[in-house]
Structure formats: C-alpha cells, structure tokens
Amino acid sequence: MRITVTVNGREYESEVEPRTLLVYYLREHLELKGAHVGCDTTNCGACTVLLNGKPVKSCTVLAVQANGQQVMTVEGLEQDGVLHPVQQSFWEEHGLQCGYCTPGMLMSAYSLLEKKQDLTEEEIRKGISGNICRCTGYVNIVKAIQSAGRQMAEKKQLEQNQSEVIGSGN
C-alpha cells in the first residue's frame, strides 16, 4: 500500500505491506532508529512516538494507520542543533544509562511537558508509567523531567515578558 506520512515535519511517501508496524516503518523504511522495540505485548514503551501530538506505542500501530498523519520521533526533538530542554536535562540529571528506553521516555516526557511544566513527582510517575526503564530506577528521570519543566517555564516567561515589552512599545 502507498502511504504518505509527515515525520518530524518532513513528508514521506512509501510503499508498505499492510501489516507493517509503524515502529518498523520508521526504523527500516525511514532509517529513523530512535524508536526501539523492547517487548511483544505493548508493555515497555521503548517504541513511543507522537501521532498527531499524542504519545502512542508505535509497535501497536500499523504504518497504514499513520497515512496522512503527523508523526514526531525523538529525532525531531533537537531544533537547529539545539537540544530540547528535556534532552538536555536527561543528560544533566543522569536520566539514562543504557539509553534503550530513552527515546520513548523522552517522547512521553515531552508530551507531558507540552501540556504542563510544573509537574509533581506523582504526575510524572503516572505520566511515564507506560515506559519501562530497566536501568535507572526512575528517580533521576523524574528529576530530569522536573528540571526540563522549570527550564521550559522560564523560557515561556521570558518570551511573554519580551512580547509584553514589545507590546507596550506600540
């Protein structure tokens, strides 16, 4: 089947088998290897990507279901050579060890942070409970997401202040 999918802002047209899973489409057709496969029962979340802005387990979505849709993967987080705050803070706070869960974890975290920046520990733990990490024990992942939230809130505030300054100049 022929599908057209926009991934990280770029449109791809491809021929896929109807049974091809989105995760293998991304990994093997588009060579985007960030989304990983860790299980066969939709438990681990290593394959998490955003489909139209919502986190999905791409091992449980068919590529054809993404036809005409927007997909965002870990490869889309960095903009113009600048790491997203959530990537930066995972690095700073030691939120990863083997790195295998990291892309999925980052996508879940990103989606949480898009909605709300001052997340409580409880909210974060619930928000990433679809993503298993076998290495870190989650403490530093929670810290990293909180720290990213603070950075994003500060940035937002700064932009707001700036636009107010510009606004008052009129």
Added chain:
Amino acid sequence: MAINQTEHRPMGKSIKRKEDPRFIRGEGRYIDDISLPGMLYMNIVRSPYAHAKIVSIDTTAAMEVPGVHLIITGEDLAKMNLAWMPTLAGDVQMVLATGKVMFQYQEVAVVVAESREVAMDAAQLVAVEYEALPALVDPFRAMQPDAPVLREDREQKNNHIFHWQVGDKDDTEEMFKSAEVVVKQDVRFQRVHPSPLEPCGCIADFNKTTGKLTWYVTSQAPHAHRTVLAMVSGLPEHMIHVISPDIGGGFGNKVPVYPGYVCAIVASLQLGRPVKWIETRTENIASTGFARDYHMTAEIAANKDGIVQALRVKTLADHGAFDAAADPSKFPAGLFNIVTGSYDFKQAFVEVDGVYTNKAPGGVAYRCSFRVTEAAYLIERTMDVLAQKLNIDAADLRFRNFIKKEQFPYPSPLGWTYDSGDYEQTLKLALDKIGYAELRKEQAEKRARGEYMGIGISTFTEIVGAGPSHTFDIMGIKMFDSAEIRVHPTGKAIVRLGVRHQGQGHETTFAQIVAEELGLSAADILVEEGDTDTAPYGLGTYASRSTPTAGGAAALCARRIREKAKKIAAHLLEVSEDDVEWDGSAFNVKGLPGKSVTMDKVALAAYTNLPEGMEPGLEATYYYDPPNLTFPHGAYICVVDIDNGTGAVKVRRFLAVDDCGTVINPMIVEGQIHGGLTEGFGIAFMQDIPYDEDGNCLAPNWMDYLVPTALETPHWETDRTVTPSPHHPIGAKGVGESPNVGSPQAFVNAVVDALSPLGVTHIDMPIYPWKVWEILRKNGVTE
C-alpha cells in the same frame, strides 16, 4: 547536576556522561539498528512441549514460501557435529533439538528468509510432530532415585548435575551439637530473569572470499565469545571479528552463548550472506539465561545473646534442562560461599546440589557475582529469624556479630579473605539517617492500634571482581582484564578495554581514571570497548568486575605511560629524571617552582623531540591480574506500611548506604544503586517464572513477568561510606550489583517484621499482595 567533561582532576566528580549525546538523540547503535547489504533474517521454531519426542519434522511447505533461503534442523546440525554445544558451566546444550525436546520454547529449527515477516510466516509452516512425555518440573522429585532420567546423553544415569561442598563439616556439626540456640529456615529464591530492555540478538556476516566472520552481537564478553566460537566452530580465531555494539542493558543476560547465535552463524557460513536474529521478549524470558531458582535451608547455631557460632546451608539448585550457568569453572555454585556475610561465624559448612528439570536452562549471574545474591538473601533473612527468636532488635543483633574493622583482612570460614570494611560505621549511618529509634517508636504505637508497619534491615557483604587468575577461569581462560592507552601527539588519548559496558558509563568513568592518572580531562579521552579486532583481550563486564579488574588495568596502564612520560619530561626540563616529580597535573622540577611541563607537551615530544635512543610514541598495554577480590558492603533499611484490607505493601522509605571503596563518579554510582534497587524491588514483590505441572512456562512475557514501572517504584534514598580496597590500584571495589544483591532481603525483612505480631517468621518472594492478604485473613485482621 553533573559537571563538565573538561574538568581536570576528575576523579570522584560527577562528570556528565560522554555516551549520552548519542542516546538522547536516538542515535545509539544497538544490534537491531545495524543493517548490512544483502542481510537475511532468521526466525526460530520452538517447542510447545516441555518434554516430548520429536517424531518428524517436515520443512517442505515452509521451504516453498517465496523468500525463504534456508531451513536448519537439529539433524542438519548433527551432520556438522554442531547439534550440541558446550556451555560455560562445562555441560553441553542442544543447539537445535535432536531426538527430543527438553523444555518449552526450546529451539527446534530455524528459518532464514528475505525479511523478518517472511521468516516468521514460514516458521509457522514448519510441521513438527511430537510425542509428549511426562514433564519433570519439581527439582526435589527430579533428585529421587526413581525419577525418569532427562539427560539420556549423559553417562550418569540420573538428574544430578553436581554436588559442591565447602567448609568444615565435622567442626560445624560439633558446634551445632553444643549450641544454646539453633534456628532453621527454608528459603526459596525464585526463578527470575534479568530482562534487559533490549532483548538478545546478533548478525553473523561470513565473507566467503576473505574467509572472515564478522559477528555483531549484544555481548557482555566479546573476547570470551570469540574464543568459545573458535573452539566450537573450528574457525581460526583471528578470522573471527566480534563487535558488540551499544547494548540496551545486560544484567548477566548477555554473557552466555545462545543457540540462536550458533544458528545464525551456521546460516551465514552456508549462505555467505549476513543473517540477523533478534529475539522477541517472549523468547528472551522463556529461553535465555534465567537466574536464581535456589531452594535453600539455613541453620544458625548461636548462644543465648545471639552471638553466632556456626552456619549450615543445604541448597538444591534447579538449572533446567542444561547446565547453562555462567560461573567461573571451579565454582559450580558461583561465589555462594560468601554466605557467612558480614558476620564473624567461627565455622560453616555449605552444600549445593544441581539438578536437571524440564525448564529453560541457566542460570546466569543476574547483576550478581555468581550466586552472591542468593547467599546474601539467605544469610540476611536467617539473621532476622534468629533476632526474632531471641527477641533481639535486628540492628542490635547485627552489631553484636559484625566482623570488626580491626579484623580485616578477614579470613572467612568458607575460604575468602575479605579485603576491608567498616560494617558498624555503615549501619550506624543508615540508622541515624533514617531515624531508626523514632521509627521503632512509631511502629510500637501503630501496633497498639492494630496497624502493620515494618522495618527491614540488610547489612550485606559482597564479593566481586572475578578474578585473580590463580582461582578464576572460564573454560580455562583466566579472568584477568586489560587496558591499552595511546596518547596522541596533541595530548589526546584513546583507551581500549577488554570489558564491555551496557549502560554502566564506562566511556566516562574509565576516561576519568585515565585522565586523573595522566593530568588530562575526561574530554581528552576516548574510551572504546567491544571490538575484538582493536581492544585488548579481556573477560568482559558482569559480576561488578569491570572496575576491580579493568579499572585496575586502566590505572596501571596510565602509570606505565607516566613512567615514560617522566623520562621525556626530564629531557624537556633539562634535568635528570630523579629531579622530576609528578603533582597530579604536571611534571615539576623538585625545588624549582614554576619549572614544569604538562602531559600534552610531553605527548608532543614523544613524537617530535625524544631523548637520545628512546623508542618513539606514548602507548602502553596492561594486563591486570588482581591479587584478590574486592568486598563492597552496605546497610539498607526499608520501611513498609501494610494495607489491612488488601494486603498491599507500600514501601514508604528505602535508604541504601553503600560502601564501594573509592568512588570514581558519584552520580554514576548513585544511578547504579537506583537501578539495582528497582530490580530488587521487582524481585521481592512482583517477579517469578513459575511452571505448571506439564512444564508450561507461566510467565513468558511482560504481561505475566512484571517489571516495575515508575508508578510503583519507591523513591530511593542513598548515602555512602568509603572504605577503599587496600589492594586495588585506586581503591575502588565495584558497585553495579550491590543494590540487587543487598535489597531483596531488606524488603522481605520489612514485611515479615510488620507481620511478626501475627507470628509470621518468613514469607517467600515474591510477596504478592494476596500472600499478605491471606495471612491477614487467617489472623482475623481482615475478612
């Protein structure tokens, strides 16, 4: 927050990890991320039966599927003399079944095809006719003389694999006879699985023209795998190139050689094309490297004051259908004889018997120095049983029995010499920090109100860093490790090691060790592991051995470089070598402040301006054979509250105080502890791989074999004491496995402590809520 890699004197600092930039971008390169031109995929046909005769295998229909290139059965392998392979434990294991299958999910045939999907489809068309045999599931039954013999291939006509004993039997018995108090406890450490997030897999790429086999594999021990492969296949070792790319967690699962690997290699040898095999999670749990599965009985002889005298342990070890344990050759029960723990036992006697059953083969050292976890769990659990019997506080009993600081080096009755430790200090810190006295007060108040709160203590001693070559080998290969350092003309260096990390942060910590020794920064150093064509020979990363072995090698290798550098420095400073001293950052002329030269200048001179007659370059290799193992220890305290209605256990607090000797990177050490505690938590409360009476595996995936998510995982608290290892070049002891070894008993002790007013003295793991609920119900606490 972590600090910059450009920091000089980086030892002991929380340097940001050098490996992270690729991982946070999704640019790690794990085994399944590699594709080679012309690559084929392999799928494995597995047995639905735990024990059955293979009547026939018909591959015709599967072979006709377009895109199928090759199907291999056990009979095909038998013709090549490859139907069986040696295990690391000195047993043999079927690669593909011939005659009969011995466990559910056993490998029966493989299909190699154009794509993952075609291989999977065709595998389902391989028609295997079985004749079911009764399954032998209970290891105690398997030991009985009239039990059916599972392994007809062996000369020995029973299911007994080995008997191993250590200690003084007669002396121990004498002490038990005269003991004032004896406690006895049966303790089971259930079958669990390391389950790293990335399953196992490989790509075998045989080039018929060059005769070279390149084998990409998720391996914790690439050099050892190359040697084993050379021995098994007859391929010359220098024509085998093993590449272990980024590994998505190992925890011991990626130490053994699995049948799938051998089949992928055979297929590539036959087809001359790259063959990829990536297992599914179900295959991972159901067929590769389980851990533990020990049935243990411990007895302690003590006096009325709780001073321990002797320890006696009897264990039945269920190894499944083949003894595929990954232990050093002389240790069929690993380092289980660390079982006297942190206590000054006068005498001990330990027996372990291994037995075959119709279950998946193993068991690997899951984040553990070969059965140390079972040992630590057993002694810490039994000490609590003793405390309970004598009505002595669990902390107090431990203080009464600790090996004292002055007793190190301490020879244990079971044959080890503990290097160093300060157990009192560590436990004191833990008790203070958690507020032990107040917690006990709170507990008493709650008990009076009919509420169940528990405090569990574990003061474990570990044994890691296998090992000194006089005692340790795997299939005859001595267990030292190695490092090679090349300092380039501009003062940057590459370090290559014989170990292979899987998330432990070697690219950073080993850079820190070498940077510290050479006066450089971690940013100046590139650490490479996992490529047998470039790295020096080593036995790999497991059993917390990297820092004790390769860490020592890296430091001593750097010192070897510094010796030569000193000569060059003297030449540059125009003084004699005796007048030069190293201050950690530069070479100085004694008594002449300001007259100094740094390592980068020396490095340049090594290639441009050498003293007369000196060999150019600045490189060294070091093979480090440690004189002893290292003995990290810790004091863990767990506080739980029990829901009277449901039996659910809430871990309110968990504090881990670890002593792993010198700390290279505190952030990474803390991260290791968080991770291991989470594994221990899963083991204590959630995980088991049970089999039904027909040998069906009842938890072959992550729906049934539960791994902790962020939601139920407690918030971990950590602290540390530092007792350097006296014999290790930088005093480090290794830490990776401590939290897995040290934590299960803290959880269990806490739950038993909570329920002790109801007369509970022991609960076997995993402590599911229903187990607690049944106890509460039996005692009328809930309906």
